[in-house]
Amino acid sequence: MNNPIRKIMVYIDGTDQSVTAAQYAVCLASFSSAELIALYVINTRAVEDLLKARIFLKDEQLEYEHDMEADAERYLNYVNELAMKKGVSIVKKRGRGSVNKEIVNAVNEDQVDLLVIGELSRIRSRRDEFYDEAERAMRAVTCSVLIVKDEDRVWEMYESLA
Amino acid sequence: MALIDMVVEKIVKIPLVSKDKPDVLRELVQILKDAGEIDDFNIVLKAVQEREDKQSTGLEKSIAVPHAKTTAVSSLKLAIGIAPQGIDFDSLDGELSKLFFLLVASPEQSGPHVEALAEIAKLASSTSFCKALIRSENAREVVELMKGE
Numbered sequence: 001m002n003n004p005i006r007k008i009m010v011y012i013d014g015t016d017q018s019v020t021a022a023q024y025a026v027c028l029a030s031f032s033s034a035e036l037i038a039l040y041v042i043n044t045r046a047v048e049d050l051l052k053a054r055i056f057l058k059d060e061q062l063e064y065e066h067d068m069e070a071d072a073e074r075y076l077n078y079v080n081e082l083a084m085k086k087g088v089s090i091v092k093k094r095g096r097g098s099v100n101k102e103i104v105n106a107v108n109e110d111q112v113d114l115l116v117i118g119e120l121s122r123i124r125s126r127r128d129e130f131y132d133e134a135e136r137a138m139r140a141v142t143c144s145v146l147i148v149k150d151e152d153r154v155w156e157m158y159e160s161l162a
Numbered sequence: 163m164a165l166i167d168m169v170v171e172k173i174v175k176i177p178l179v180s181k182d183k184p185d186v187l188r189e190l191v192q193i194l195k196d197a198g199e200i201d202d203f204n205i206v207l208k209a210v211q212e213r214e215d216k217q218s219t220g221l222e223k224s225i226a227v228p229h230a231k232t233t234a235v236s237s238l239k240l241a242i243g244i245a246p247q248g249i250d251f252d253s254l255d256g257e258l259s260k261l262f263f264l265l266v267a268s269p270e271q272s273g274p275h276v277e278a279l280a281e282i283a284k285l286a287s288s289t290s291f292c293k294a295l296i297r298s299e300n301a302r303e304v305v306e307l308m309k310g311e
Contacts, residue, residue: 014273043273046280053283054254055227057217067231067272074270099277121167133277 009037009112011103011134012075017118021148022079023158025116028146029088030161034113037091038079039106040072043133045098086161099133100140107141115145165278168240169308172197174301178245178262183218186249187211187228190264193241205234206266220253224260224296225286229279231269238274239266242304244296260296 010025012018022038029036047064050056056064076092083090093110095102107115117134138145148154175193180186191207194200209230213219220226241264248258263282267275285291291307298304 014271043276043280046276049280050276050283053286054221055219055229055279055283060216064272064276067269068276071270071272 003032003034005032005034005113007035007037007110007112008032008114008116009039009107009110010079010116011118011137012038012040012079013099013118013134014040014071014075015118016151017148019075019078019082019118020151020154021116021118022082024146024148024154026083026086026088026090027154027157027161028114028116029083029090030086035091036083036088037093037106037110037112038076038083039093039095039103040076041095041097041099041102041133042068042072043099044096082158086158100136103134103137104140104142107143112141112143115141115143117145117147119147119149165238165240165281166309168238168278169242169305171301171305173199173240174242174244174304176244176298176300176304177247178243178249180245180249182249183214183251184211186243186245186251186262187214190228190241190243190262193243194239194264194266197241199239199241200235200266202234206230206232209234210264210266218252218254220251220259221286222253222255222257223286223289223292224248224253224257225292226251226253226259226262227265227279227282227286228262229265229267229275231267231272231275233269235266235268237268238271238278240264240278244298244304246296261292 010022051061072094180189195203209232213230219228243262248260251259
C-alpha cells in the first residue's frame, strides 16, 4: 500500500493552538515524508462585515488588513522556521476572504490528504453566532482532518524529533 | 481562544453604575483589571479612548463595542457591561447605550481580534437576543444566555 498521506496542510491563525498544530504537522511530515503546506487566511470577509456594521472605520479596516498581512507573514515564517529546524521543507500559502471557504478551496486546489488544525473551543454554544472558522472548515473539507490537542505532549514530541 | 471561551462571570458587570461615556469606559476597563486580565489600567484605557475619539463605537439597538489594540495585552480580552438605565455613548442612532462589549487585543493578533468582533457584530444583529441580555439580572444569566444554555 502506498503512503495514504502524501500531502498535509496545517491551518495557522496566530493562536497558540495553531502553532501547536504546526509542530505536530512537522512531526507527521517528518515521519511520513509527506509534503507540508502551511495556510494562513487573512479574514477580509470579517473586516468587511465590521465596516458594514459600523464597528470599523474605513481607515481602521485598512489598518487591520495591513496588520493581518503582517501577521500572516510573521506566523508563516515562524512555522517555516519550526519546520526547517527539523529538516522538513514547507510550502507557505496565504488566502484572503472567508476563512472556512478559503481553507476548503486550498484543500481542493492542492489535493491535500490531511488537514491539521488546532484544538477547537471546548465550549459549544448553541447560538449560531458563535462559530469557529476552523470548525466550519473541518466539517466542509473533503479530506480527513486531524485536531491537535495537548500542547505539552506535542512540544515534547517536536523537541525530540531529530 | 474563541470568544465564547472568554465569556465567564468575572468579566461581566450588571449594572454598570456610570452616568456618562468617559466613566463607562473606565468602568469597563476596570472590569478587566479586577478580573486579573490586564496589568496596566491606564495604557488600556488610553487605547480605548483614542479609538472612541475617532468615532463612537455606540451602534444601533442600544449596543456599544468599544475596542482597541495595545501592547499592554498579549491575548484577546473581553469585558461585558450592562446598563439597563442606558448611558449616553454618542451612539449612531442617538439612543442610549445599554449593552457594552469591550474588546482589547494585542497588535500581533489581529486575526483573532477581527473574528471576535465579527461574532459580536452577528450577536448585535439579533434584537431579541440583545434585549434578553439587557434584561439579565446577573452575570450568571449572561453567561448562560451567551452559551445558549
